[in-house]
Amino acid sequence: xxxxxxxxxxxxxxxxxxxxxxxxxxxxxxxxxxxxxxxxxxxxxxxxxxxxxxxxxxxxxxxxxxxxxxxxxxxxxxxxxxxxxxxxxxxxxxxxxxxxxxxxxxxxxxxxxxxxxxxxxxxxxxxxxxxxxxxxxxxxxxxxxxxxxxxxxxxxxxxxxxxxxxxxxxxxxxxxxxxxxxxxxxxxxxxxxxxxxxxxxxxxxxxxxxxxxxxxxxxxxxxxxxxx
Amino acid sequence: xxxxxxxxxxxxxxxxxxxxxxxxxxxxxxxxxxxxxxxxxxxxxxxxxxxxxxxxxxxxxxxxxxxxxxxxxxxxxxxxxxxxxxxxxxxxxxxxxxxxxxxxxxxxxxxxxxxxxxxxxxxxxxxxxxxxxxxxxxxxxxxxxxxxxxxxxxxxxxxxxxxxxxxxxxxxxxxxxxxxxxxxxxxxxxxxxxxxxxxxxxxxxxxxxxxxxxxxxxxxxxxxxxxx
Amino acid sequence: xxxxxxxxxxxxxxxxxxxxxxxxxxxxxxxxxxxxxxxxxxxxxxxxxxxxxxxxxxxxxxxxxxxxxxxxxxxxxxxxxxxxxxxxxxxxxxxxxxxxxxxxxxxxxxxxxxxxxxxxxxxxxxxxxxxxxxxxxxxxxxxxxxxxxxxxxxxxxxxxxxxxxxxxxxxxxxxxxxxxxxxxxxxxxxxxxxxxxxxxxxxxxxxxxxxxxxxxxxxxxxxxxxxx
Amino acid sequence: xxxxxxxxxxxxxxxxxxxxxxxxxxxxxxxxxxxxxxxxxxxxxxxxxxxxxxxxxxxxxxxxxxxxxxxxxxxxxxxxxxxxxxxxxxxxxxxxxxxxxxxxxxxxxxxxxxxxxxxxxxxxxxxxxxxxxxxxxxxxxxxxxxxxxxxxxxxxxxxxxxxxxxxxxxxxxxxxxxxxxxxxxxxxxxxxxxxxxxxxxxxxxxxxxxxxxxxxxxxxxxxxxxxx
Numbered sequence: 022x023x024x025x026x027x028x029x030x031x032x033x034x035x036x037x038x039x040x041x042x043x044x045x046x047x048x049x050x051x052x053x054x055x056x057x058x059x060x061x062x063x064x065x066x067x068x069x070x071x072x073x074x075x076x077x078x079x080x081x082x083x084x085x086x087x088x089x090x091x092x093x094x095x096x097x098x099x100x101x102x103x104x105x106x107x108x109x110x111x112x113x114x115x116x117x118x119x120x121x122x123x124x125x126x127x128x129x130x131x132x133x134x135x136x137x138x139x140x141x142x143x144x145x146x147x148x149x150x151x152x153x154x155x156x157x158x159x160x161x162x163x164x165x166x167x168x169x170x171x172x173x174x175x176x177x178x179x180x181x182x183x184x185x186x187x188x189x190x191x192x193x194x195x196x197x198x199x200x201x202x203x204x205x206x207x208x209x210x211x212x213x214x215x216x217x218x219x220x221x222x223x224x225x226x227x228x229x230x231x232x233x234x235x236x237x238x239x240x241x242x243x244x245x246x247x248x249x
Numbered sequence: 250x251x252x253x254x255x256x257x258x259x260x261x262x263x264x265x266x267x268x269x270x271x272x273x274x275x276x277x278x279x280x281x282x283x284x285x286x287x288x289x290x291x292x293x294x295x296x297x298x299x300x301x302x303x304x305x306x307x308x309x310x311x312x313x314x315x316x317x318x319x320x321x322x323x324x325x326x327x328x329x330x331x332x333x334x335x336x337x338x339x340x341x342x343x344x345x346x347x348x349x350x351x352x353x354x355x356x357x358x359x360x361x362x363x364x365x366x367x368x369x370x371x372x373x374x375x376x377x378x379x380x381x382x383x384x385x386x387x388x389x390x391x392x393x394x395x396x397x398x399x400x401x402x403x404x405x406x407x408x409x410x411x412x413x414x415x416x417x418x419x420x421x422x423x424x425x426x427x428x429x430x431x432x433x434x435x436x437x438x439x440x441x442x443x444x445x446x447x448x449x450x451x452x453x454x455x456x457x458x459x460x461x462x463x464x465x466x467x468x469x470x471x472x473x474x475x476x477x
Numbered sequence: 478x479x480x481x482x483x484x485x486x487x488x489x490x491x492x493x494x495x496x497x498x499x500x501x502x503x504x505x506x507x508x509x510x511x512x513x514x515x516x517x518x519x520x521x522x523x524x525x526x527x528x529x530x531x532x533x534x535x536x537x538x539x540x541x542x543x544x545x546x547x548x549x550x551x552x553x554x555x556x557x558x559x560x561x562x563x564x565x566x567x568x569x570x571x572x573x574x575x576x577x578x579x580x581x582x583x584x585x586x587x588x589x590x591x592x593x594x595x596x597x598x599x600x601x602x603x604x605x606x607x608x609x610x611x612x613x614x615x616x617x618x619x620x621x622x623x624x625x626x627x628x629x630x631x632x633x634x635x636x637x638x639x640x641x642x643x644x645x646x647x648x649x650x651x652x653x654x655x656x657x658x659x660x661x662x663x664x665x666x667x668x669x670x671x672x673x674x675x676x677x678x679x680x681x682x683x684x685x686x687x688x689x690x691x692x693x694x695x696x697x698x699x700x701x702x703x704x705x
Numbered sequence: 706x707x708x709x710x711x712x713x714x715x716x717x718x719x720x721x722x723x724x725x726x727x728x729x730x731x732x733x734x735x736x737x738x739x740x741x742x743x744x745x746x747x748x749x750x751x752x753x754x755x756x757x758x759x760x761x762x763x764x765x766x767x768x769x770x771x772x773x774x775x776x777x778x779x780x781x782x783x784x785x786x787x788x789x790x791x792x793x794x795x796x797x798x799x800x801x802x803x804x805x806x807x808x809x810x811x812x813x814x815x816x817x818x819x820x821x822x823x824x825x826x827x828x829x830x831x832x833x834x835x836x837x838x839x840x841x842x843x844x845x846x847x848x849x850x851x852x853x854x855x856x857x858x859x860x861x862x863x864x865x866x867x868x869x870x871x872x873x874x875x876x877x878x879x880x881x882x883x884x885x886x887x888x889x890x891x892x893x894x895x896x897x898x899x900x901x902x903x904x905x906x907x908x909x910x911x912x913x914x915x916x917x918x919x920x921x922x923x924x925x926x927x928x929x930x931x932x933x
Contacts (some may be wrong), residue, residue, distance in 0.1 A: 038321035042335035049282060068329060069297035070336040087326030093266035095454070098315030098348030101296060107270035108298040116808065120326030124800065124808040128834050153837035156878070161729050171323060194840070194878060226323070344580065351582040352572065356606050378584050381609035384650070422612070422650060494777035497793035524785060525753035526792040543782030549722035551910070554771030554804030557752060563726035567793060576782030627779060682779070686908040 025112060025140055026062040026083045028238070028246045029222030031163075031214065032084065032229045033114065040230045045071040047246045048229075051236045053079040059243040062222075063180060066114055070159060076109020084142065085113040087120045090129035093157060102137045112140030114224075115159065116165040124153075131159045134172040141222070142201070151187040156229040162191065162198055169204035171227050176204040177214035188219035207238070209245030216249045253310050253340060253368055255427060256469070256474045257450030258440065259391075260457050261314065261342065262295045268458045273299040274306060276457075278411065279464045283308040287471040290450075294342055297328060304337020312370065313341040319358035322425045332366045338366030342452075343387070346395040352381075361386045370429070370452070379415040383423040390426055391452040396428040397432035399455050404432040405442035416447035435466070437473030446477045481538050481568060482518040483655060484702045485678030485693070488685050489542065489570065489618075490523045496686045501527040502534060504685075507692045508537040517701040518678075522570055526554060532565020540598065541569040543576045546585035558593045559600065570597030570680075571615070573604055574623040580609075587615045598657070598680070607643040611651040618654055619680040620648065627661035627683050632660040633670035644675035663694070665701030672705045709766050709796060710746040711883060712930045714905030716913045717770065717798065718751045724914045729755040730762060731760070732913075735920045737763040744904075744926040750798055753784060760793020768826065769797040771804045774813035774856065786821045791932075796824030796860055798908075799843070802851040808837075815843045826885070826908070832864040839879040846875065846882055847908040853888035856909050858890040863896035872903035891922070893929030900933045 032052060034040035039046050045067040054064040059078075066084040067075050076083045089099040105113060115130050116122045122130065126141060134141045141159035145151040151164045164187045169176050177184060184202045191198055202215050203224035216225050223242075232238040259281060262268035266363065270274050273295040281309050281422035284291040285308075293313040294349075295303050303313045317327040323357060344350045355371060362369045369387035373379040379392045392415045397404050405412060412430045419426055430443050443451050460466040484594050488508060490496035501523040512519040513536075523531050532539045545555040561569060571586050572578045576588065583599060590597045597615035601607040607620045620643045633640060634645050639657045647654055658671050659680035665679040671679050679698075688694040716736060718724035724732050734917040740747040741764075750768040751759050751893040773783040789797060796876045799814050802804045806814065811827060818825045819863075825843035835848045848871045853860050861868060868886045875882055886899050887908035899907050916922040 036329040101264040152840035249722035380612035384608035492785040
């Protein structure tokens, strides 16, 4: 288990076949290698079922993709923050565009995450929603225009003003929130641009998971973060 | 990994603290011991994060508590049938009263479960809903009047006609569906009654997980099934 | 207010601009005229806000597009069956593919609809789901393969076996359920085909609402039903 | 149709039998009388089906209880902002504790409401959530601790710091948002307290709808607002 540091490259494994089960473990180990070589913090967010096996084998930070704002009890089929923590996760995505939550659930989930010691990374799709999220006091937020997710068109190039406005306006409401950005990030220059625009890292998925050579891709992303 | 046989005692771990992480593993091992001693099939349904660790250590059938009717892809925070399968589950609960699904989702989930080789155990709260579920062709269904769940008042005693009507009417619509019953089951006599009413087993949770001595309780439940 | 008769042509106004507010009233009056001329029962399902104004002005049956399975009480923003009834509706769509419900909600909604005297028309997307719906004892069900909705490719032509299988298998589970079909219906011959395949009517939307001349289109649909 | 003014007393009719159909109209007329006599703006939020009949008969502002963030089109069973507007509503509640929305839906609903000319009144259950809501730029927000709703214990007495903190912190994020408070309000002194704590009005429901004499109760509430 390892602490999160910035700049952070956070790789969401989604439910991709290339990042399920044995493949999840393999990919996490590649990420660990790159992280150890470059010194850049690389986090991975595998599926629930893969958290324990992955966290057992790698020293980089492991995130859940979602948790439910529940206490231990009668919640069949839900994701208990304590379970995710005990499995070895150190944080969790919240409100990803593929798993949107009610406003009150986001609030309650951040509170529960903090209570069990999980780092909150809340996703938001535009500047206003990012500012709203910041008011709820998560550790991190990731601004991701959903129309760019999976396109290969990086937010840092297509909508740099969304990133800079988010960084600036979030700072006013809650200067403690660490801002990441995501959507369309696949290259080293995208990471560099994201950092230059004022973020502390990136959230990405297919750019790494579906890359021909994920190891090489991760190395380029990480090196680009070193150079900034 | 092990096949499901009937009579079946299926223990839902829900998100109980007593059945999370290390506790889940401990409880699953107790269940395995009782199963080996009595010859009765005992299944366990731990949380997603505990499926892999539990399935690795025990020879009894492991179920998920829920799966999403999705294919591999961009479904952050969802539960991929393939992931649950690779983690070692052989089946899954569907539509538990604490995780109700849309009708079309139940249909799609049963289809996906079948496609990846997971046994479907669909929950239903009354006779009509059970018949509706049977039309969707799951392997098993568990009729559970929600008002009795967690009460200690067994469905087999409080509402025996719900159980017998379900068994009878389901048979007409789809004779291949194995009917279980649940809600309020805590004692050996409840299991015996359930089997005498025509079911092939029981689904229970707090009756075992929250029991003072889960091992002793399970032993009584299993022995009672042997005697029928 | 008027009783439903079969064959039934049921026009779903959805939230189309062409069928909102004043336009809803105009379209309902056109439908009434065609119904009076041909003797064929034409029902309309306007938005909630248009039920009262429409029901006040026309003698044909008015349906809601959805109701919630709630009792009078603290349910801000929900759709009370009694409210819909008092506004003048005589029935309601349930589980339309654009407003899918949980299985237990469909069951509860049918029960509530019956309690307040509203005719249930439950939508289903395939044969299995139709049989499941029939087990819940609605007055009517409409089988609508969602992939054909709005395409202009009529289910009665593209998937006649879905229609005939539904009619046949529903009859076995519950012979009292009146079966309609929908999706892609725009012409008189589609209605004729639907009736010949054993249904008692059709559910359609854009085929009428978005038609160049809705009155003329409705007339053709209705005449085609007369001729069968 | 009438403009909203402050101080505002906004009466949510929920799905109470006492405020459905003919009863809704009767109650709205009482509210209008009190408003005309006292000069205090009283708004009413009846069910969707009652918006048109009510708005036609009274001169006080009528609100919807919820709208969906949709455009005209294929959204069977949903609530189109344009439909609510054409029926005569001048605003809408959003995210009431009985109809919670996803964060992105709240954002989109406020945008849609603005586009069609409906005043947004977004509900929030605590200070943090209120600040988050303010970042989304609604016209009004109503802070309502859900545990006090329907209790008769007024938020202005039980949790005055929630009200004052909300007023103060919202001002910093977005000084244009008008803050109301709600939950447990039944008496004139509750309204007075709410206004003294810095809000511009109250949102209430059972306190008026379920009152023995709604007219008398409303009169006391309104007079109390006059005296401030």
